[in-house]
Amino acid sequence: MASHRRAKQPSRTRVTVLTTAAAAAVAMSSQAANAAPSEKPSKDEVQSKVDKLYEEAEAATEKFVGAREKSEKLEKQIDTLQDNVARGQEELNELRDGLGLMANSQYRTGAIDPSVQLFLSSDPDTYLDKASAMDQLSSQQVETLKKVQEKQRALAQQREEATGKLQDLADTRETLKQKKDEVKAKLAKAQKLLNTLTAAEKAALAAEDERASRAAERDAIGGGPIKPGSGRAGSAFSAAQGRLGSPYVYGASGPSSFDCSGLTSWAYAQAGVSIPRTSEAQAQYGTRINSVSDLQVGDLVFFFSDLHHVGLYAGKGQIIHAPRTGTVVRYESMNTIGGPFMWGVRV
Incomplete structure (x- = not known):
């Protein structure tokens, strides 16, 4: 024989909560239905906002153009510096080769002095600081070593300058990208606003702009x-x-x-x-x-x-x-x- 149980009745608290929630939902629905719809901005309001966005876009455009111009100049300067460094390194290698030939010649004649070995050092400054050794060298060797020293200093300076400009170029390119993105974002936002206008409103704004332009032209060339x-x-x-x-x-x-x-x-x-x-x-x-x-x-x-x-x-x-x-x-x-x-x- 089947068992029949009496259905459990909801508690008074649960009934109260459900009733309150339902009432709140009905009230919110009623308020939403009775609320005034969000007002579409007027033609003049859209024009004002668009003009402001265009002004901001133009300001960003000038920064964009400035960054682009700076980037182009830096690229040319870096190319020149890198070319100078390459040529300078070739000249330095030739000077070192010349010192090597001098050392070989002295070695073959058995007249090589230990101080001559310093010619081939990667740090000729160390040698030049040893003034006491200068009298052991020929005037030609001294002159060549001085040229090596000067060339190394010039190359180090040019490399440092090129490194600084490369970093400046990287920063400038980042600015260029940011300003380009900013311009595009402003223009896109302006277009989105313009898209809220009807065809008639767009035509009216265009006509107003054209009339203002014609009036300015008449004022400028009035009388010829x-x-x-x-x-x-x-x-x-x-x-x-x-x-x-x-x-x-x-x-x-x-x-x-x-x-x-x-x-x-x-x-x-x-x-x-x-x-x-x-x-x-x-x-x-x-x-x-x-x-x-x-x-x-x-x-x-x-x-x-x-x-x-x-x-x-x-x-x-x-x-x-x-x-x-x-x-x-x-x-x-x-x-x-x-x-x-x-x-x-x-x-």
Whole structure:
């Protein structure tokens, strides 16, 4: 006969806990349902955040370009040093071979002196410090030994310098990688924000940017095309005018795309003037102009406290520059750059 047992009843405590948990779950679900959905940022908010990211990306770009330029210079310097060391080692070997021939000659004639053995030592300084032995050597041997000593010292110095530059190069390459990654991360974040906009909002932002650019161009050339100044500044400005509409590309220095300092360095190169590649270095290059009223067409103009943006003065408070990712070389009012005017430079 089957055994029938009465089902165990849940304790009062367990019932209370389950009831409380269920009630809390229902309350949270109700709150979630009634909560207002997270608001999508407005077109203007997105634009503001994107502009800030582009500004940060441009600052990182200038550091990237500076590190790249330094890396290239270090590589050339290291190549030169290594070539000098190789040639110096060959000369040292020849000098030592000459000393060996002298020693062999003395040995064959039976006139070799124990002091001559010091010629073949890897440390000729030890020998030269023994001044008392100098009178035992011929003048030719003394002169050759001195050359060996000088060559060894020069080689040691060059090797030490090359070692230091190799370490500097490794550090610079690491900085280069970091800044490149930083630029890419900023641009990717900006693009992600832009992707939250609708097609209509993107079109509206593009139209606003185009209107601002057209207005700046009208203000700059109102009353007729800008007459470039004379000399190299005028030639550089004319070259920049010829690149209006070229796209901004970080790290680019022409002739078909540019970043800000890439445009200015390229423009002056067309005028036969080699100026530094980065905006920070360009800001220290020529004669500083502190007042906007003293600027002339073609002068370099710098913005932001860290000097990470540069353009060419176009007169009437306008500049020609490569603004940022997604734009082209264009005229723009100095009042809409996004950062304060620091100073100008006349090359």
